[in-house]
Amino acid sequence: MAFARTCSVALVGVEGVVVEVQAGLEPGIAAFTLVGLPDKSLQESRDRVRSAVVNSAAEWPQKKLTVGLSPASVPKGGSGFDLAVACAVLAAAERIDPRQIADLVMIGELGLDGRVRPVRGVLPAVLAAADAGYRQVVVAEQTAAEASLVPDVSVLGVRSLRQLIAVLSDEPVPEEPDEEGRPDPVLAGLSVAGAGFGTGVLCGVGAARHVPDMAEVAGQHLARKALEVAAAGGHHLYLKGPPGAGKTMLAERLPGLLPPLTSQEALEVTAVHSVAGVLPPGKPLVDTAPYCAPHHSATMAALVGGGVGLPRPGAVSLAHKGVLFLDEAPEFSGRALDALRQPLEAGHVVVARSAGMMRMPARFLLALAANPCPCGRHSHPGEGCECSPTAIRRYQARLSGPLLDRVDLRVRVEAVTRAELTGRDGAESTETVAARVREARERAAARYRATPWSTNGEMPGHELRTRWHPLPGALAEAERDMERGLLTARGLDRVLRVAWTVADLAGHDRPDAEDVAQALHLRTGVVRGVPAEAGAR
Numbered sequence: 001m002a003f004a005r006t007c008s009v010a011l012v013g014v015e016g017v018v019v020e021v022q023a024g025l026e027p028g029i030a031a032f033t034l035v036g037l038p039d040k041s042l043q044e045s046r047d048r049v050r051s052a053v054v055n056s057a058a059e060w061p062q063k064k065l066t067v068g069l070s071p072a073s074v075p076k077g078g079s080g081f082d083l084a085v086a087c088a089v090l091a092a093a094e095r096i097d098p099r100q101i102a103d104l105v106m107i108g109e110l111g112l113d114g115r116v117r118p119v120r121g122v123l124p125a126v127l128a129a130a131d132a133g134y135r136q137v138v139v140a141e142q143t144a145a146e147a148s149l150v151p152d153v154s155v156l157g158v159r160s161l162r163q164l165i166a167v168l169s170d171e172p173v174p175e176e177p178d179e180e181g182r183p184d185p186v187l188a189g190l191s192v193a194g195a196g197f198g199t200g201v202l203c204g205v206g207a208a209r210h211v212p213d214m215a216e217v218a219g220q221h222l223a224r225k226a227l228e229v230a231a232a233g234g235h236h237l238y239l240k241g242p243p244g245a246g247k248t249m250l251a252e253r254l255p256g257l258l259p260p261l262t263s264q265e266a267l268e269v270t271a272v273h274s275v276a277g278v279l280p281p282g283k284p285l286v287d288t289a290p291y292c293a294p295h296h297s298a299t300m301a302a303l304v305g306g307g308v309g310l311p312r313p314g315a316v317s318l319a320h321k322g323v324l325f326l327d328e329a330p331e332f333s334g335r336a337l338d339a340l341r342q343p344l345e346a347g348h349v350v351v352a353r354s355a356g357m358m359r360m361p362a363r364f365l366l367a368l369a370a371n372p373c374p375c376g377r378h379s380h381p382g383e384g385c386e387c388s389p390t391a392i393r394r395y396q397a398r399l400s401g402p403l404l405d406r407v408d409l410r411v412r413v414e415a416v417t418r419a420e421l422t423g424r425d426g427a428e429s430t431e432t433v434a435a436r437v438r439e440a441r442e443r444a445a446a447r448y449r450a451t452p453w454s455t456n457g458e459m460p461g462h463e464l465r466t467r468w469h470p471l472p473g474a475l476a477e478a479e480r481d482m483e484r485g486l487l488t489a490r491g492l493d494r495v496l497r498v499a500w501t502v503a504d505l506a507g508h509d510r511p512d513a514e515d516v517a518q519a520l521h522l523r524t525g526v527v528r529g530v531p532a533e534a535g536a537r
Contacts, residue, residue, distance in 0.1 A: 001026045004091030004098035007105045007134065008084035009125035010076045013358035014271050016128025020070045021081065023088035028064035036069025039077035049086045052110035056162040061093040075356055079109035080119040083138065086110060086161055096168045105129040105137045114161040118142040124271040126150045138164060146274065146284035149267065211256040215429040219420030223250050226411040226522055228433050231257035232440035233501030234457030236366040236406065241413030243376040247369040251325045254367055256430040258289040259438050265321045268361055272320055276313045290322035296331035304339045304349050311351040311358045316343045319364035329368040330398035337403055344406045380415065408494045409522045440504035456500045461493025470499060470511040477528055478516055495519045
């Protein structure tokens with residue numbers, strides 16, 4: 001019995017499992033059997049591979065052919081196994097040397113004409129192969145740059161199966177026509193934002209997203225300060241105010257205040273976007289904070305991940321290391337909003353389905369925006385609110401208490417006055433504010449360098465209470481609020497986190513009573529007075 005093997009990768013979420021693709025030929029009636037828990041798209045690879053081999057000037061073996069995908073217990077899907085299956089069959093038929101492909105990892109779809117087409121999830125697949133000890137991978141030419149982001153891995157990008165056969169057989173490599181500039185439906189599908197993971201998710205990354213400037217925001221001094229604190233400490237933000245006050249405008253400027261991603265963060269974010277198929281064309285590495293703004297009709301699966309069969313990344317994962325903005329937050333489904341509670345605390349999301357369980361990163365900065373009532377004019381001077389008290393209570397109750405308790409900053413955004421809109425108050429630019437944010441983050445990172453955390457928003461409350469103490473008496477006002485029932489235990493911890501961020505922005509070594517008062521103001525909306533002796537250092 002002729003036998004050959006090579007490798008490919010099965011993706012479960014953003015984690016990969018190296019799969020050994022085995023091909024065996026034996027005498028008997030010509031048949032092609034594929035085993036190893038393949039899904040429908042992988043079952044169809046039998047026809048794609050046969051046609052691709054024949055159209056690549058290679059002979060299809062007229063014997064009983066069995067292709068096994070091991071480990072057989074791991075569900076496998078997608079067209080990315082085509083290239084490995086074709087090479088394993090050709091090696092079993094002795095068209096190429098089986099030893100040449102035994103240690104290769106191959107990822108790519110085959111067209112009927114033998115062209116190698118790109119697939120989603122190349123980066124996490126190559127990362128999994130590298131972790132398993134493989135050092136040579138073969139991918140479609142269009143995804144070679146993405147695969148090359150993984151260090152210490154040799155990447156071969158090919159246009160066709162004919163080219164790969166020539167390389168493996170040490171034959172002259174045939175020239176393939178350059179199709180640059182021609183429309184390619186497969187590549188178009190790879191770059192459609194939101195494809196395959198739900199409804200109503202808008203995600204902007206890399207060069208495809210324009211970065212608005214903070215200088216364009218008129219007035220809103222408190223909200224601008226809240227944005228700066230949120231960016232500096234990684235704190236979640238809730239903006240509440242009448243229509244037209246600038247809530248969306250403010251939230252859209254939040255990603256520009258975040259620092260560039262580190263190399264490790266960039267790989268994590270790129271892996272998620274690669275699996276989802278939303279990588280910007282011509283930019284294989286996402287090195288800036290992503291921004292996702294799903295429509296309020298988005299389902300729970302669109303937000304946290306899901307879909308038919310194995311789940312796919314949702315908005316919380318696409319916003320990993322960036323901003324997830326929920327505009328008109330009360331209009332979202334209550335189940336979808338409450339599903340955010342677990343990833344807000346854990347920094348990852350675990351989605352279980354009958355086909356398997358998937359764990360995806362979800363360390364994002366949440367920004368919520370809401371009107372005070374259905375008509376938006378509640379508590380607005382000069383305009384009469386038409387909503388009944390019951391309608392107002394019902395509308396505001398759509399954001400549950402447990403969800404809001406996880407939001408560090410809650411800011412009232414007032415309507416912009418004529419003087420603020422027409423005046424020239426010299427508002428600071430995004431570049432200026434981002435510089436302060438970067439310095440504050442550097443102070444926090446230096447303080448927490450011996451811990452797994454780097455920002456104040458990530459720090460567990462127990463660690464802050466036991467290892468990093470504010471100045472004596474600084475928390476007196478916050479502790480009184482907790483005794484009155486105005487703050488929960490989680491709320492007190494979050495006030496302490498914000499106070500550390502305020503101190504970092506001010507250049508203080510430890511938070512004082514004034515820093516804590518400002519943190520309380522940003523959470524409760526109540527201006528706190530600080531006695532002179534309490535604020536002294």
